Amino acid sequence: MIGKHLLSMNQLTAHDITQILDTAESLRRVTDRPIKKLPTLRGRTVCNLFYEASTRTRISFELAAKRLSADVINFSADSRSSVAKGESFKDTAWTLEAMGVDAIIVRHGSSGAPHQLAQWVDAHVINAGDGAHEHPTQALLDLFSIRERFKEIEGLKVAIVGDIIHSRVARSNVKGLITMGAEVTLVGPATLIPREAASWGATITHQLDPLLEDLDVCYLLRVQKERQNEQLFPSLREYANLWGLDARRMSKMKADALVMHPGPMNRGVEIAAEVSESPRSIILDQVANGLAVRMSLLYLMLGSNEGIDA
Amino acid sequence: MSDVLITNGRVVDPATSLDEIADIHLTDGSIARIGTGLSVAGAEIVDVTGAVVAPGLVDMHTHLREPGREDEETIATASAAAAAGGYTAICAMPNTDPVQDSASVVDQVWASGREAGLVEVVVSGALSKGLKGERMADLGEMAGSAARVRLFTDDGHGVQDALFARRVMEYLVSVDGIYAEHCEVEALAAGGQMHEGETSHRLGLRGIPAEAEELMAARDIALAKMTGCRLHLLHVSTAGTVELVRRAKSDGLHVTCEATPHHFTLTDATLEGYDPMCKVNPPLRPARDRAAVIEGLKDGTIDAIATDHAPHAQQEKDQEFSYAPPGLVGLETALALTITELVDPGHLTLAVAVERLSTTPARILGLDGHGSLATGRPANLVVFDPAAEWMVDPMKLRSKSRNTPFAGRTLKGKVLHTFFNGKQTVTAGEVVRGALV
Ligand SMILES: [Zn+2]
Numbered sequence: 046m047i048g049k050h051l052l053s054m055n056q057l058t059a060h061d062i063t064q065i066l067d068t069a070e071s072l073r074r075v076t077d078r079p080i081k082k083l084p085t086l087r088g089r090t091v092c093n094l095f096y097e098a099s100t101r102t103r104i105s106f107e108l109a110a111k112r113l114s115a116d117v118i119n120f121s122a123d124s125r126s127s128v129a130k131g132e133s134f135k136d137t138a139w140t141l142e143a144m145g146v147d148a149i150i151v152r153h154g155s156s157g158a159p160h161q162l163a164q165w166v167d168a169h170v171i172n173a174g175d176g177a178h179e180h181p182t183q184a185l186l187d188l189f190s191i192r193e194r195f196k197e198i199e200g201l202k203v204a205i206v207g208d209i210i211h212s213r214v215a216r217s218n219v220k221g222l223i224t225m226g227a228e229v230t231l232v233g234p235a236t237l238i239p240r241e242a243a244s245w246g247a248t249i250t251h252q253l254d255p256l257l258e259d260l261d262v263c264y265l266l267r268v269q270k271e272r273q274n275e276q277l278f279p280s281l282r283e284y285a286n287l288w289g290l291d292a293r294r295m296s297k298m299k300a301d302a303l304v305m306h307p308g309p310m311n312r313g314v315e316i317a318a319e320v321s322e323s324p325r326s327i328i329l330d331q332v333a334n335g336l337a338v339r340m341s342l343l344y345l346m347l348g349s350n351e352g353i354d355a
Numbered sequence: 356m357s358d359v360l361i362t363n364g365r366v367v368d369p370a371t372s373l374d375e376i377a378d379i380h381l382t383d384g385s386i387a388r389i390g391t392g393l394s395v396a397g398a399e400i401v402d403v404t405g406a407v408v409a410p411g412l413v414d415m416h417t418h419l420r421e422p423g424r425e426d427e428e429t430i431a432t433a434s435a436a437a438a439a440g441g442y443t444a445i446c447a448m449p450n451t452d453p454v455q456d457s458a459s460v461v462d463q464v465w466a467s468g469r470e471a472g473l474v475e476v477v478v479s480g481a482l483s484k485g486l487k488g489e490r491m492a493d494l495g496e497m498a499g500s501a502a503r504v505r506l507f508t509d510d511g512h513g514v515q516d517a518l519f520a521r522r523v524m525e526y527l528v529s530v531d532g533i534y535a536e537h538c539e540v541e542a543l544a545a546g547g548q549m550h551e552g553e554t555s556h557r558l559g560l561r562g563i564p565a566e567a568e569e570l571m572a573a574r575d576i577a578l579a580k581m582t583g584c585r586l587h588l589l590h591v592s593t594a595g596t597v598e599l600v601r602r603a604k605s606d607g608l609h610v611t612c613e614a615t616p617h618h619f620t621l622t623d624a625t626l627e628g629y630d631p632m633c634k635v636n637p638p639l640r641p642a643r644d645r646a647a648v649i650e651g652l653k654d655g656t657i658d659a660i661a662t663d664h665a666p667h668a669q670q671e672k673d674q675e676f677s678y679a680p681p682g683l684v685g686l687e688t689a690l691a692l693t694i695t696e697l698v699d700p701g702h703l704t705l706a707v708a709v710e711r712l713s714t715t716p717a718r719i720l721g722l723d724g725h726g727s728l729a730t731g732r733p734a735n736l737v738v739f740d741p742a743a744e745w746m747v748d749p750m751k752l753r754s755k756s757r758n759t760p761f762a763g764r765t766l767k768g769k770v771l772h773t774f775f776n777g778k779q780t781v782t783a784g785e786v787v788r789g790a791l792v
Pocket of ligand 1: 510511512537589590636637
């Protein structure tokens with residue numbers, strides 16, 4: 046069973062992940078109905094505690110909670126200004142606790158903030174992205190999207206390309222994919238791949254081209270423009286030349302191979318415009334599936350035992 | 356002054372190669388005699404059967420926070436914590452506000468230490484004005500002040516500019532100072548939250564590589580060789596640094612170094628739960644480095660156990676891991692951690708432990724009145740029960756701050772009495788208020 050909190054993909058077994066994805070599938074049928082609401086979380090309060098602006102993720106969680114009839118509070122915070130006012134992160138946690146929220150969905154620029162929060166509050170804590178650590182619901186919606194296309198995740202060959210070292214999406218996806226039996230390769234310049242990433246169970250390589258024809262999924266990570274100023278690679282142009290997925294590279298991939306991206310995209314850097322718009326790209330499915338997966342999580346973590354078809 | 360007779364203790368004094376059950380007669384604040392079956396008419400008897408009597412501990416690395424952050428610690432509260440931990444001398448680090456970079460500031464700290472009267476507050480001075488690594492602090496004036504500063508450091512920062520480091524070392528030779536370095540190449544460590552390695556990459560925390568420490572240690576050793584300056588490396592934490600010091604010593608250089616109890620006790624694995632209490636600089640390292648630190652303490656490459664006692668207010672540690680300041684309090688747990696982690700498992704004999712906690716740091720700092728139980732010396736000593744177990748309760752610490760990563764841990768080794776210049780500052784584990792005022 047999923048624990049009280051969802052902080053890291055480490056917590057989830059293949060069985061847990063399958064349960065979350067199966068439930069998401071059932072719940073998606075609900076969202077296809079004219080009345081898109083379930084009463085499951087009526088009377089429960091979910092707080093979106095966002096220390097980093099991410100409209101997409103916040104709206105996805107908000108909608109998921111509302112579809113399950115929960116009350117939602119949105120709390121955008123800025124750690125630095127809170128501290129300037131003499132309020133620590135722990136004070137904020139206790140304030141939310143005093144308000145009696147049932148779940149806190151936290152997005153934070155500081156790795157581990159959800160872990161700290163979970164130690165201070167009684168509410169369920171769901172990690173909606175923490176620093177360069179993890180983004181479990183992104184990984185779950187990615188797994189959902191992959192499973193939807195291939196039916197089985199086990200045995201698939203997945204490359205995650207780009208800025209692994211700064212990416213919470215990469216960390217969660219590596220764990221989730223490996224738990225589900227996929228073969229994961231991390232691709233990019235050595236400056237963007239942790240030296241110890243091999244201990245995650247993934248293969249590390251620095252060249253994308255030799256992999257392409259074998260891949261089932263090519264997962265591209267956003268390359269932030271600031272990284273070139275940090276001397277992690279010479280220029281965005283060179284990055285695009287060596288690791289960007291363009292039409293030429295895409296043409297080497299198998300006919301049913303997929304292209305994925307967690308968004309927002311830097312078109313022309315890690316992904317060429319024609320690739321993002323090709324039929325292989327399931328980037329919009331990823332967004333849509335995010336809602337179902339987040340509903341599923343809230344349902345399983347907070348819900349009573351009412352049937353999905355109720 | 357009255358006479359005190361401490362009877363039936365196991366007297367361990369590495370300076371005089373003593374390790375036997377004996378009585379100690381204190382008179383007029385000094386050690387009059389050590390022997391068996393002593394009797395002194397009218398003396399106050401302190402029976403310490405089953406306990407160890409050792410020279411008072413000497414901490415080379417203490418952050419007292421006064422002046423500047425009296426909400427976190429004061430010279431008086433740090434002195435009480437030190438006495439409770441068995442210390443009779445502590446070395447005040449200069450990163451106060453104002454910085455201890457002039458004779459007037461070091462003298463003020465020194466005078467406040469005298470006033471608190473529970474331990475000798477030895478004052479260190481900054482190497483550079485404002486710890487900025489640009490202009491020399493008033494090195495000679497501090498050396499010649501009432502505080503008689505010997506140890507100079509920009510602790511908290513490494514000196515980044517090699518030419519500046521060279522000039523300061525050259526100059527310190529002429530004022531008989533020790534150049535003490537916080538080894539950290541900032542370009543490599545910037546933004547780092549913990550040791551860079553498998554754990555930091557998994558936790559998504561920016562790392563501080565071992566090389567950030569080792570490169571500066573190597574540079575300083577080369578400069579010490581060039582200038583002839585005495586060099587002390589603060590809180591060494593990596594296997595590479597220990598090896599560099601080992602080689603420098605075998606080359607005959609005058610290099611000393613220290614390690615902290617948290618570096619020989621904990622590893623970076625304790626960061627798994629993102630507990631800001633375990634955030635410290637230099638960071639906790641992997642098991643391999645911890646083992647090298649223990650080995651260094653064993654073979655004498657590491658001369659001293661120093662606390663790097665760094666009090667922080669609760670609300671500062673209640674922040675997100677990335678925003679919480681590094682540092683932990685250590686004065687009241689150092690002896691017990693040494694016994695629990697080093698003596699009990701057989702890494703160090705009790706005598707060597709006392710050497711690292713008292714004899715050698717006293718010698719490095721040039722403190723004639725500490726680190727030895729030789730007859731005629733000031734009576735600075737600690738009595739502890741090496742077998743007594745106690746649980747660390749942050750609320751019971753005498754330090755004004757309670758940022759310890761050891762809360763709830765059961766440790767072995769309990770301070771019973773501390774004598775500072777013959778006066779009892781701790782009796783049966785309790786600090787005697789106003790002992791020397
Ligand atoms: Zn330091």
